[in-house]
Amino acid sequence: MRPPSRGDVPPSYDIMMRVYGDQVRKRHPDQVHRWPLLPGFDVRIGTHKGWNIHLFKHTGIKAVMNFAEIGELSDAVIGANTIDAASMEPIRKRLEAHFDLGPRDAVVFERNGGFTQHEIDYMLQKHEEAMGLGSVRIFLSHKGADKPLVRRFKETLSLLGFDPWIDEDAMPAGTNLERGLLKGFEDSCAVVFFITPRFVDENYLATEVDYARQQLRGKGEKRFRIITLLFDGADEKHVPQLLRSYVFNRSYDDLEALRHILKALPVELGPVHWKQP
Template identity: 50%
Template sequence: MANSNEIVKHLSAFRHSRDAAVHADGDDLEHHLIEFVREVKRNPLCQRILSALPAYDANVWWNQQSDPESPHGNQLTALMFPASPDDKLVVLWDLVSSMGSGSSDLLDFQGFGQVMGAYNRSEAAAKAISLVIRPFAEAMTDRMREQAGMASPNLRELAGVPLAAIPGENESRIFLSHRSADKALVQPFFEVLRELGHQPWLDAHDMPAGTTLHRGITEGIDASCAVVFFVTKNFEDERWLGREVDQAVHRKIEVVDKFAIITLVFDGGEVPRPLRDYVWVNVTSEADAIRAIVRALPIELGPPRWRARVYKKKER
């Protein structure tokens, strides 16, 4: 058995590539899936699991599923996996490794999607992730948890984070909305949130010269799990703030629990009408303001994780 540091490295590498593949969309799934397959093939923990599986002919299984003489012809409505968890894992790995081979001679995710009745690239990616990639990732995560558990409880915890608890890479920022005149007020909050392990978004840091202002703001909010509005007496004087308020409200309606609108009201500030439907906090100290932000976020401190109230609600 490798030492703890090596196991942590292998678990972290697997999780990183796994999460990227599971959360990918039609435009970038192929890239992340190729990287995921490469990681599984070179990861000693993954190979220990896969090499211990009994022999099972995945090709025969697939041919039975896609038999043109079956009632559905070449198009499937469901996959009938083997009853044995080991055999199912063999089949899933065969499909995942084929989709992530980068070879035009093997079944890719678009070809799989077409077999499942999804001809649009985005829909094909969703089918592949839902029916094959995520089940394979979950099965491997469970078995890696067992492998890590042989070493220590801490490593078992590292391997056992539910996939549903992991935000996508493009949805865990914290957008800090403010008037330019309040830059000095906001900068300390940016620093504190970053020290706490979050990824705050601040225009001075995240919008390089030449960025189109409207596009930069839209992309920043869309990549965030929260917008923090710093409402001072200066807040209503800048027209771009109105766009940020509108974009935040739209995002909240779109993703509901995975997005928070957090309004901090400083002396002399008046809450804009569109934000009055959401809770705001009258700031009496920076410590209270930071506490209010952290409590309202849909993600936890440390590595990006949805709070249990967010992802477990979806499971019910």
């Protein structure tokens, strides 16, 4: 590898890091100066059957950036024959281990020129976790008839420092429903399914279950959990078939249900502090 001048930096990296930096400044303006990759990075570029794979290594040295091409990566290194939506996250984890990349680094996939928003969102979430700022959003899945029940949990979880996601609050009028749901799941560290006898699939329940399973496969249990709670006389027959492979709890009151949620989450509550006057 050789240290290029700034003029040798491929334009696509400048564009990507500008977009990425704008998102970091919007969400964490006081952290930009020490954010992973933004102060400087090295990158190795590999390929696999039409994909470009960028292996970013945080250095914190902006004046000197090393770029190196490492050629076509074999199926053995990739761990799969092809890269697609289902295999991308397991491949990413495999490459992080193979190339000894840490929490402040990144593996980014690119095809047909340019970096997608999905890859920038992945970097942001990964680096938020590295900075101790991981998502504390919790997706609350429920039927409209159970809204009063779910709102009680939303209020309590908000007091505990979480950011509960409810469709009518999180999606302004005009939002594409499926796109809004997917974004809600991508931003969350868990989903809680509130199962009552009214929890039947009239419209988007199957979609929400699919999105939840997709997030669990991609993020793993350390970063995402599926939590299923039964209320108001609901039993196993009310649990959607796709959720029956996951542990579910019968909750006899709100307090017990809240305990189930807090114990199942992949994040921990922090220390208690005195309120500021």
